[in-house]
Amino acid sequence: xxxxxxxxxxxxxxxxxxxxxxxxxxRCFMRNGFHETSMQDVxxxxxxxxxxxxxxxxxxxxxxxxxxxxxxxxxxxxxxSLAADPHGEGLGEALAxxxxxxxxxxxxxxxxxxxxxxxxxxxxxxxxxxxxxSALREMRTDLAEIVRGHQDDGSLPxxxxxxxxxxxxxxxxxxxxxxxALFGADSDDGIPAAARALWPAASVARASES
Amino acid sequence: xxxxxxxxxxxxxxxxxxxxxxxxxxRCFMRNGFHETSMQDVxxxxxxxxxxxxxxxxxxxxxxxxxxxxxxxxxxxxxxSLAADPHGEGLGEALAxxxxxxxxxxxxxxxxxxxxxxxxxxxxxxxxxxxxxSALREMRTDLAEIVRGHQDDGSLPxxxxxxxxxxxxxxxxxxxxxxxALFGADSDDGIPAAARALWPAASVARASES
DNA sequence: CAGAACAAGGAACGATCGTTCTCTTATCCC
DNA sequence: GGGATAAGAGAACGATCGTTCCTTGTTCTG
Numbered sequence: 014x015x016x017x018x019x020x021x022x023x024x025x026x027x028x029x030x031x032x033x034x035x036x037x038x039x040r041c042f043m044r045n046g047f048h049e050t051s052m053q054d055v056x057x058x059x060x061x062x063x064x065x066x067x068x069x070x071x072x073x074x075x076x077x078x079x080x081x082x083x084x085x086x087x088x089x090x091x092x093x094s095l096a097a098d099p100h101g102e103g104l105g106e107a108l109a110x111x112x113x114x115x116x117x118x119x120x121x122x123x124x125x126x127x128x129x130x131x132x133x134x135x136x137x138x139x140x141x142x143x144x145x146x147s148a149l150r151e152m153r154t155d156l157a158e159i160v161r162g163h164q165d166d167g168s169l170p171x172x173x174x175x176x177x178x179x180x181x182x183x184x185x186x187x188x189x190x191x192x193x194a195l196f197g198a199d200s201d202d203g204i205p206a207a208a209r210a211l212w213p214a215a216s217v218a219r220a221s222e223s
Numbered sequence: 224x225x226x227x228x229x230x231x232x233x234x235x236x237x238x239x240x241x242x243x244x245x246x247x248x249x250r251c252f253m254r255n256g257f258h259e260t261s262m263q264d265v266x267x268x269x270x271x272x273x274x275x276x277x278x279x280x281x282x283x284x285x286x287x288x289x290x291x292x293x294x295x296x297x298x299x300x301x302x303x304s305l306a307a308d309p310h311g312e313g314l315g316e317a318l319a320x321x322x323x324x325x326x327x328x329x330x331x332x333x334x335x336x337x338x339x340x341x342x343x344x345x346x347x348x349x350x351x352x353x354x355x356x357s358a359l360r361e362m363r364t365d366l367a368e369i370v371r372g373h374q375d376d377g378s379l380p381x382x383x384x385x386x387x388x389x390x391x392x393x394x395x396x397x398x399x400x401x402x403x404a405l406f407g408a409d410s411d412d413g414i415p416a417a418a419r420a421l422w423p424a425a426s427v428a429r430a431s432e433s
Numbered sequence: 434c435a436g437a438a439c440a441a442g443g444a445a446c447g448a449t450c451g452t453t454c455t456c457t458t459a460t461c462c463c
Numbered sequence: 464g465g466g467a468t469a470a471g472a473g474a475a476c477g478a479t480c481g482t483t484c485c486t487t488g489t490t491c492t493g
Contacts, residue, residue, distance in 0.1 A: 045347065046258070046343065046346065046347050048256070048258035048259060049258060049347065126346055129339075129342050129343050129346060130343055130346070132339045132342070132343070132401055132404070133256065133339050133340055133342070133343035135405075136256065136336055136339060136340070136404060137255065137256050137259065142405070145405065146405060146406070149405065169421070170420050170421065170423075172420065173416075173417060173420035173421070174413050174416070174417065174420075176413075177412060177413030177414060177416060177417040177420075178417045178420070178421065180402070180412045180413070180414050180417065181395070181414045181417040181418055181421065183398070183402075184394070184395045184397075184398025184399050184401070184402055184414070185391070185394045185395060185398055186398065187394075187397065187398045187401045187402075188393070188394025188395055188396065188397045188398035189394050191342055191394070191397045192390070192393075192394055194342070194346060195345075195352070195355065195356060195359065196356070202387060202390045203384050203386075203387030203390070204387060204390050204391045204394070206383075206384070206387060207383060207384065207387040207388045207390065207391040208391055210380050210382065210383035210384075210387075210388070211379070211380065211383065211388065211391065213380075
């Protein structure tokens with residue numbers, strides 16, 4: 014006769030508390046890394062007790078995975094939305110706008126530094142590793158499609174393997190994330206601009222060949 | 224059990240012991256990361272006692288820094304030696320041979336995975352951060368010189384900022400290291416080949432423009 | 434051959450770790 | 464409004480951490 018297993022507080026309340034813990038944990042992890050951060054640090058930062066936190070996360074590892082996946086899908090979404098909508102311009106323009114958006118996101122919440130933490134964690138956590146592998150593969154597939162488009166219009170060498178070209182171009186994204194983590198979002202690299210210069214729009218490329 | 228306590232001993236002996244500890248530590252760190260590895264793990268892996276290990280390294284952090292710097296300068300040396308001797312071919316060929324050498328080194332001793340650990344550590348360790356920053360800057364300067372050469376022979380756009388182009392190309396190296404750490408040295412990516420296709424030697428580029 | 438010098442061994446330390454458990458407080462339904 | 468129950472607090476736990484320190488054994492020096 015358990016007609017109603019009614020919670021004592023609203024779902025929205027529970028969600029808010031969970032997010033409050035995740036936000037605090039993120040700040041801690043960003044400050045000290047996953048394994049140099051103690052649960053006591055998270056309790057203090059969140060303003061909650063161990064009992065409360067352990068109600069929402071069954072272990073420290075659970076929390077790490079939750080945050081890692083959040084960061085992973087953030088970057089994924091960024092790249093995917095821009096890859097799906099190729100802006101009509103050249104490959105350089107597409108790549109540059111991905112990098113610009115990543116830089117903005119890094120200025121807002123240090124996505125580069127968190128990415129580095131996640132890469133390192135993923136080496137040891139099989140669950141994260143699987144997620145990360147499939148995320149990268151998916152991004153590479155998206156990118157290969159774009160590469161093929163640019164091979165057709167002549168702005169990329171037609172003979173080359175599109176998947177391999179995509180894999181090469183893909184490495185620029187983690188490389189840029191590391192660059193941001195190291196030098197900051199304000200660093201005066203002209204990396205996106207360099208991408209635009211290196212792979213100009215097809216019409217420009219054709220014009221300059223005259 | 225073991226050859227007990229060796230007194231007054233040659234410098235070569237001391238160096239060998241130190242290296243024995245570093246090698247053991249490297250294996251441990253590779254297996255479990257820096258902070259998930261305990262000193263007890265290192266004692267066991269090296270076959271030495273805490274007393275012995277602490278004679279050679281004053282703290283765990285000291286050991287981490289020693290190993291991180293070793294890995295950093297390994298990669299540095301690899302890239303530098305190939306960058307200094309540009310092989311006469313195109314930019315793609317130069318980049319591809321750097322990547323090939325890095326892949327071989329990864330097959331031998333997991334340089335990609337260790338690099339990821341170091342990046343993450345460097346976020347929190349100011350000493351490592353400084354070393355890493357200056358290492359990257361140095362590599363970028365080398366690379367910018369090469370870029371300028373290829374701008375002069377027309378295989379790269381002359382109008383673009385050479386430093387920024389170098390910074391963009393640089394991101395490929397950590398990106399590739401991460402790729403290796405994730406997918407392994409045997410993964411059937413054609414990334415070096417893609418680099419060759421993307422930036423062929425100047426003569427080839429000129430010939431294909433006909 | 435005595436004993437100084439010193440590398441290596443390993444027990445032990447206090448601190449801190451992640452987690453559990455008990456108790457209090459707040460909220461809901463009837 | 465009272466009983467049931469969930470949320471949260473916080474003391475306490477055993478384990479394990481990095482490190483210290485005293486001992487042991489060996490080879491060198493004089």
